[in-house]
Amino acid sequence: MSEAVPVRGIILGHGSLAEAYADAVRRITGAGEEALLPLSNTGLSPDLVAERLRALTSEGPAIIFTDLPGGSCGFAARRLCQSAADVAVVSGVNLTVLLEFIMHRGEPLGELVPRLVEKGRAAVCCAPAQLERKESDGHRAASG
Numbered sequence: 001m002s003e004a005v006p007v008r009g010i011i012l013g014h015g016s017l018a019e020a021y022a023d024a025v026r027r028i029t030g031a032g033e034e035a036l037l038p039l040s041n042t043g044l045s046p047d048l049v050a051e052r053l054r055a056l057t058s059e060g061p062a063i064i065f066t067d068l069p070g071g072s073c074g075f076a077a078r079r080l081c082q083s084a085a086d087v088a089v090v091s092g093v094n095l096t097v098l099l100e101f102i103m104h105r106g107e108p109l110g111e112l113v114p115r116l117v118e119k120g121r122a123a124v125c126c127a128p129a130q131l132e133r134k135e136s137d138g139h140r141a142a143s144g
Helices: 017-029 046-056 071-083 095-104 109-123 128-136
Strands: 008-013 036-040 062-066 087-091
Touching: 008 017, 008 046, 008 071, 008 095, 017 036, 017 095, 036 046, 036 095, 046 071, 062 071, 062 095, 062 109, 071 087, 087 109, 095 109
Parallel strands: 008 036, 008 062, 062 087
Antiparallel strands: none
């Protein structure tokens, strides 16, 4: 009996964000480079972004993590996802999502994606004491 291939993660983002996330995850978890690959759209046309994504997702299941749901990164990832049955897109990536991915990337794609979305949403929160202090200074800081 053969083992399932672990899901590969690709972080697609603007500027150096993808590399920074990948570096942070590797430092925290010790994960190898093959588990989570960064791809920046800097200097790339939409066609080149799509070409690189196709190459990175050609061997087994993959999740493309994008910084934004829209824009060149999000659009390229979603276009690819429409034609590849074993590729999913998770937008609005944060460090919590990426760490959860590394810890559970052996799960089937259909179970892993909902887990990641739930963890990512739960990670966006507001510290009430800080909010009250900021409001008294005439500023409002909130997330959620």
